[in-house]
Amino acid sequence: MHKLLTDNPGQKMLMLGNEAIARGAIEAGVAFTASYPGTPSSEISLNFFQMSKESDLYFEYSINEKVSVEVSAAAANCGVRSMCVMKHVGMNVAADALLTLAYIGVTGGMVILTADDPFMFSSQNEQDNRYYGKLAGLPVLEPSSVAEAKEMTKQAFELSEALGEPVILRTTTRINHSTGVVELGDITERKTKGDFIKDPMRCVTVPAVSRGLHVKLLANLAKAEEIACTSPMNRVDGEGTLGIIVNGVSYSYVKDGLKDLGATDKVKVLRLGFSNPLPKELVLGFIKGCEKVLVVEEGEPFMEEAVKAVAQENGLTLPICGKGEHLFSRLYEFDPKMVRNIMASCFELAPVPSQSVDTSNVPEIPNRPPNLCAGCSHRATFYAVKQATQGMDVIFPSDIGCYTLGFMPPLSTGDFVLCMGASTSTSAGFSTVTDKKVISFVGDSTFFHSGIMGLMNAVFNNHNFTLVILDNRITGMTGHQPNPGVDMDEMGFEGYNSIDIEGLVKAAGVKHVSVVRPYNLKKSIAAIKEAVEFEGVSVVIAKEKCTLYAKSLKQLTGKKFQVNPDKCKNHRDCIDTIACPAFTTEGGRVRINEEMCAGCAICAQICPENAILPVKK
Amino acid sequence: MDTKRLIIVAVGGQGNLLASRVLGEAALLQGIPVHMSEIHGMAQRGGVVESSIVFGDAESTIISDGEADVFVSFEPSEALRALGRCKKETVTITNLSPLPPFTVAIGKGVYPEIDNVTELLAEKTKRLIAFDAVKLAEEAGNVLSVNMVLLGALIETGVLPVNAEAIREAISTKTKKAFVDVNLKAFELGFAEAAKH
Numbered sequence: 018m019h020k021l022l023t024d025n026p027g028q029k030m031l032m033l034g035n036e037a038i039a040r041g042a043i044e045a046g047v048a049f050t051a052s053y054p055g056t057p058s059s060e061i062s063l064n065f066f067q068m069s070k071e072s073d074l075y076f077e078y079s080i081n082e083k084v085s086v087e088v089s090a091a092a093a094n095c096g097v098r099s100m101c102v103m104k105h106v107g108m109n110v111a112a113d114a115l116l117t118l119a120y121i122g123v124t125g126g127m128v129i130l131t132a133d134d135p136f137m138f139s140s141q142n143e144q145d146n147r148y149y150g151k152l153a154g155l156p157v158l159e160p161s162s163v164a165e166a167k168e169m170t171k172q173a174f175e176l177s178e179a180l181g182e183p184v185i186l187r188t189t190t191r192i193n194h195s196t197g198v199v200e201l202g203d204i205t206e207r208k209t210k211g212d213f214i215k216d217p218m219r220c221v222t223v224p225a226v227s228r229g230l231h232v233k234l235l236a237n238l239a240k241a242e243e244i245a246c247t248s249p250m251n252r253v254d255g256e257g258t259l260g261i262i263v264n265g266v267s268y269s270y271v272k273d274g275l276k277d278l279g280a281t282d283k284v285k286v287l288r289l290g291f292s293n294p295l296p297k298e299l300v301l302g303f304i305k306g307c308e309k310v311l312v313v314e315e316g317e318p319f320m321e322e323a324v325k326a327v328a329q330e331n332g333l334t335l336p337i338c339g340k341g342e343h344l345f346s347r348l349y350e351f352d353p354k355m356v357r358n359i360m361a362s363c364f365e366l367a368p369v370p371s372q373s374v375d376t377s378n379v380p381e382i383p384n385r386p387p388n389l390c391a392g393c394s395h396r397a398t399f400y401a402v403k404q405a406t407q408g409m410d411v412i413f414p415s416d417i418g419c420y421t422l423g424f425m426p427p428l429s430t431g432d433f434v435l436c437m438g439a440s441t442s443t444s445a446g447f448s449t450v451t452d453k454k455v456i457s458f459v460g461d462s463t464f465f466h467s468g469i470m471g472l473m474n475a476v477f478n479n480h481n482f483t484l485v486i487l488d489n490r491i492t493g494m495t496g497h498q499p500n501p502g503v504d505m506d507e508m509g510f511e512g513y514n515s516i517d518i519e520g521l522v523k524a525a526g527v528k529h530v531s532v533v534r535p536y537n538l539k540k541s542i543a544a545i546k547e548a549v550e551f552e553g554v555s556v557v558i559a560k561e562k563c564t565l566y567a568k569s570l571k572q573l574t575g576k577k578f579q580v581n582p583d584k585c586k587n588h589r590d591c592i593d594t595i596a597c598p599a600f601t602t603e604g605g606r607v608r609i610n611e612e613m614c615a616g617c618a619i620c621a622q623i624c625p626e627n628a629i630l631p632v633k634k
Numbered sequence: 635m636d637t638k639r640l641i642i643v644a645v646g647g648q649g650n651l652l653a654s655r656v657l658g659e660a661a662l663l664q665g666i667p668v669h670m671s672e673i674h675g676m677a678q679r680g681g682v683v684e685s686s687i688v689f690g691d692a693e694s695t696i697i698s699d700g701e702a703d704v705f706v707s708f709e710p711s712e713a714l715r716a717l718g719r720c721k722k723e724t725v726t727i728t729n730l731s732p733l734p735p736f737t738v739a740i741g742k743g744v745y746p747e748i749d750n751v752t753e754l755l756a757e758k759t760k761r762l763i764a765f766d767a768v769k770l771a772e773e774a775g776n777v778l779s780v781n782m783v784l785l786g787a788l789i790e791t792g793v794l795p796v797n798a799e800a801i802r803e804a805i806s807t808k809t810k811k812a813f814v815d816v817n818l819k820a821f822e823l824g825f826a827e828a829a830k831h
Contacts (some may be wrong), residue, residue: 030662031658031659031668138673163669163695191671191695194671194672194673195671196655196658196669196670196672197668197669197670197695198668269669269693269695270693270694273692273694352696352697352699353694353697354699354700354701355698371700373700373718373720373721374717374718374721374724374759375758376717376758379717380714380744380746381743382711382712382714383734383737383742383743383745384735384742385681385712385735385736386737387680387681388680389679390679390680419679422679427740592739592740596736598680598736600736600739601734601739602738607739
């Protein structure tokens, strides 16, 4: 049985934050779940997916975040508890649905999880999604620990039903990817079926209806604020005339820091777990007793500005600090020492002396950037594209996935990366206003997610570029989740259909479509040359399973290769043009790390001396 | 309970996440409060993977620069890269078997001399335990058990409140059945090796 389905209340378990959230949803009786995978939220979806295979929980990998919110919104409007899970930028994709769903509301609890990524460990920006709560007029809950993440997920469902509105559960990477001890609670029985009661004056958002729904939304928001003022998710610790207002993971840094500074009797702390709408009465009561307040929040001054507004409305003139010089930054994530030091300087407390070692005489360590894996077919495709376009001035828009790493030399096949699916649409803009050839890259999952829209747009508007679809038969970067092109039978799952990318592209009206196996360089280069010569939109589908995925399916059967030192004349074309991580150098000569070699044979096809040969066993 | 902070650095694929998991499970078995944090995502793409584990009375799951009580590196150059995490009182353990990053092969950097690595670590931290963990993992029966070898060395230092018995139990119940014997052997070899340093 899946460990998160364990029905043993009181048992203590070590859980990843994302597991705790999935468990919280199970304890709340969630019955309908949907997600498009995105780090740092991916393990929540993965656990739902696994549990759906051994229980009556419904889970789907939706084609994108907007679809995941829409399918869940319908289920929640049939009285079924629903949850959808996404990374912060996924919320941008879902925002169209989200903002009007706030007007319609829900009849069953609905929780939308957004996993923000301060410092951008695996993201293209570090936007602060608390603003979506403000923008949509929806409650935002923010746990401060792994254990609380589970409890707050349950509370989010209850709050959603109390208000008849979806609730945003907002985490950051340090909650999602932290691990702690969690105590199991009771599992509420899942109600997997519901009924849709027709109510056009609530559910059909024509202008006349929406005018009334906006009034309802504002009333709900006022009710939410009232609940937030007395919610145990918002609480005050300690006492003193110095005040801290804090949310999320920073609360743990504040608690540890105050202890280290010996200041627990001087500083009181208001932890806002239910942070939008701001509980104004509670905040006013807290700051009234303070001489000075420090707001500790990663990201934007979301609470700080709201707290300052409360002070202004009430004629309070105490200093309220947060972001600024010598204070907190809007950039990146916080850490315990940073928070401790800023608390000490802001409140004029004796700081804890630094014990850091002096690293001034440590030599510079060579970088270890992430790299496409040994045997990755994307590398072969990028090489083939470079060969096919030698001497040409090409712009390479790329997209979000492992293949974004192709932007690094020597492959250098990524010139513009914006957001999911933008490869296909930015290609149209580049090709229209420059006289340059444009070749763009998109992965299979990203193509389904939103890339296909830019392609259809390009066909209709008669643009001129070549799109290379890197079809590695899985969603690679986030850890091998299915997408609509995946062979689910092969993964061992029944009851799915599969969408053929080639057929889809042709049906969209693309006149020049070819499919290549990227490990065959000669044929790939020829197909790419033809596609590039075509006037109009052309598509090359480079189809080869992700090496790691193939390995996990035990399908990696290629022989390993080694450099024959007698034949090698040290041209180094292999190492210089494809940068496979399986290459090493010994005494200035190229070697292949046999442990890493995946047997793709790309380097063997490149070597001018035919010096790279299969290892004889 | 005293707070003890552990940083583990490794290269993607070396198995430090499993080592962290075993430590966390062992702490749970002993009833020791434990908070851990790790960065996923790039682990299988050959990047640096870091875990932080905080034992005892603290809430934070991450560890600031200069605040690790004990530091384990699965790779010698990574030990130097992460040296800023240490303080003078830090006990340091490093594997000495190098995994040069690809940037070295394409001439975009110079791999540090191993002697220089050990000199710097010994000079700046309280106790250094440096050895070839890959060799011991091979001796245990599987090169992939480097993580368990280093776990053994870590427990030998006695810095953490977690004991060897709890680790053995966590290895037996939380690592793949087919690897339990090798993992246990690797753990013992690492433990015995650290005692020599």
